[in-house]
Amino acid sequence: MLLLTVLLYATTEFVNNAGVEDGELWQLTLIHDLAGISVDQGVNLLPAETTGGTIGIDELRGIYVGEHVASLFTPATRPILGAADQTSKLALTQMEDGKKLFHAWLAAVLHHPISYLRHRSFVAASLLVLKKGQPWDAFHIGIDANEFHITFQESALNKVVTDWLWLAVRNTWFYSAWIYHVSLVAFLSLCFLAPFRYGRFIQLTAASGILYALSNLVLAGSGDFRYDMWAIGCCCLCFAMAVGGFAHAAS
16 A cells, blocks of 8 residues: 555656656746735835846736736636736746745735735635626646646547536536535534534534635635635534434433
């Protein structure tokens, strides 16, 4: 099992990272936040080192998408993400001096907290799927273009499964992530009121899902549905343990 695990990990690392430049994801999130605050304030607050500090606010507004960080850094994603200026080739970059970026971000957040919260609300609304049937990137179809020329051939079975998934996405509440987050809070609270047999485990599991979700509201660079998976998993675990019933009173 150890050998198999090492082989799977090494293969995954190679396929995912071959030819990919290293990046610091936290920097991308901070730059996205700065762009959002700038757009809301009408003043460019981006450091010059991001290549965005010298552009006009209208140019920045054209490439900014509140729900997804990729629009600032990858021009090819703008038509997909619905950026205002889908023809712009401008691309921001991360900085060598991470401390300088953090200080610029902190100053912007402290001076313009309402603009920061308004920007983060775009990501939060997407993460929580507040609009039924509109999760962001609910699941991935096929295989992206890659240098290994690996392609995906759709089968009859795959089409049936995909059609059922789309049906669930568009016509049910299964992908309304806010329901799972509210359920975690409910499970955590109920265990203080009722003697569930696995109450302590339910509370710990629910707390784990809640803390993870809260961190995403601050750190996530996009509202991708995949970021909800741990909270949804925790909700299912809590439900399974709750079904175990109540603790028997000592006689």
